[in-house]
Ligand SMILES: Nc1ncnc2c1ncn2[C@@H]1O[C@H](COP(=O)(O)OP(=O)(O)OP(=O)(O)O)[C@@H](O)[C@H]1O
């Protein structure tokens with residue numbers, strides 16, 4: 074067995090056993106890590122593989138969350154079924170964004186602006202949609218009868234720990250398979266040089282649309298998870314630009330276009346945020362923005378030390394293939 | 399049998415007529431050269447054929463069917479592959495990946511595509527450099543990569559845009575030999591834009607000369623090189639320059 078495989082298996086076993094010794098708080102931190110790794114992996118399909126910069130992924134988180142929550146609250150539909158319409162809705166939204174972008178040749182940062190615009194429109198829309206609570210928030214009932222109903226995504230911290238871990242691992246597996254597939258190679262070609270890709274027979278528009286579809290569908294599940302984990306949804310939070318930024322940070326810090334980048338990035342950034350929260354509280358600094366300043370400084374240091382991402386830097390040290398993006 | 403046929407093809411960029419009513423026919427299995435001074439419209443003509451630019455007037459037929467109006471990827475799938483004068487490798491990918499993605503145009507199995515890339519890589523002396531990133535290659539190697547990647551799509555016709563430029567004479571001879579072998583052994587039809595005259599004279603069956611977007615001569619190399627109009631507008635200028 075190769076060294077990397079041993080490391081992976083040990084890490085996996087540790088992740089499976091460790092939660093039994095964790096308190097509620099630590100479990101919640103790991104849920105955030107896995108969630109960020111999952112969403113980052115989904116975003117990476119568009120940016121890292123196909124070269125499409127989305128800064129509006131909160132759109133798919135929000136739509137997925139609201140769709141599954143509304144089906145559950147209003148019709149009693151289990152989120153395990155509700156996730157399919159939630160996915161479909163996000164894929165439709167993705168196709169609309171993608172089609173507009175590709176039809177009118179809106180590329181690069183302008184495409185990113187388009188994705189932000191759609192997330193903003195959704196935020197304003199859901200802020201006024203009374204069917205899902207409008208600005209007052211949308212609340213999922215938490216009752217004794219439903220407690221422990223895993224098929225309704227009802228459970229304690231351990232349940233959500235393993236669920237989010239499973240999602241992060243599944244996303245890793247999906248991205249691994251995509252990266253090795255013909256489509257994955259065609260995405261890389263498209264990312265590197267769209268015109269050259271067309272010249273060797275790649276239908277660039279189709280490849281891009283498929284990337285958006287897969288990324289949107291994956292991200293919608295991050296939204297479904299969010300809804301049933303927090304049990305409350307506020308359009309102003311879930312569709313917020315800052316959520317989109319949070320999603321992109323982990324893969325950027327970890328290494329855009331790599332398989333382990335989103336995971337490593339999440340493992341660094343979420344604990345960093347938590348540490349800073351704890352530190353500022355312990356030191357009695359409660360001026361607004363102090364945490365953000367230190368978080369920003371931390372980001373700058375990491376990016377200065379590992380400009381291509383932390384994972385490629387580690388992989389190069391260990392002599393593993395993924396040093397290249 | 400004619401493989402490629404252009405009828406009255408024109409393209410203007412705002413005021414400038416880059417390609418002016420060009421008609422030509424390329425027979426299957428031949429090597430066809432397009433020459434002309436800088437700015438004559440040669441690259442533009444390639445972009446029109448390959449579908450990267452749209453025609454203003456005229457029609458293009460390939461392998462018996464009209465191709466103008468098709469997308470570049472569709473034209474590639476019909477069997478017409480082009481290289482870019484200003485090379486466009488996929489920089490962050492390895493040389494092997496670059497070529498294997500070309501093979502994937504017709505091979506959906508990724509492992510097989512990587513295996514089949516060997517042929518094109520060897521033809522252009524890139525096999526030993528297959529692990530390198532394309533961005534690490536020298537310009538002559540990038541030119542060879544352009545050709546290897548285009549060839550990997552298994553075209554009936556290859557459009558080569560100044561692929562000898564920047565190569566040293568022994569390297570030119572090597573590429574000429576490779577292209578000659580491909581043409582002879584596989585029947586690959588080649589259309590080349592070339593300033594390197596020794597490559598043109600040793601390979602081409604026919605030469606087409608453009609000047610200011612318009613055709614000024616066409617014929618076998620020896621005949622074209624003696625044409626006073628060609629000497630005045632192109633060869634003479636080269637000799638003086
Ligand atoms: N996209 C474009 N927009 C505007 N003008 C263009 C464009 N592409 C080419 N041209 C102009 O069209 C004319 C023909 O250019 P083209 O590149 O086809 O020439 P060429 O024969 O390939 O020259 P060279 O030998 O230098 O490669 C030139 O005057 C060029 O400036």
Ligand SMILES: [Mg+2]
Pocket residue numbers: 440441442483
């Ligand atoms: Mg040119």
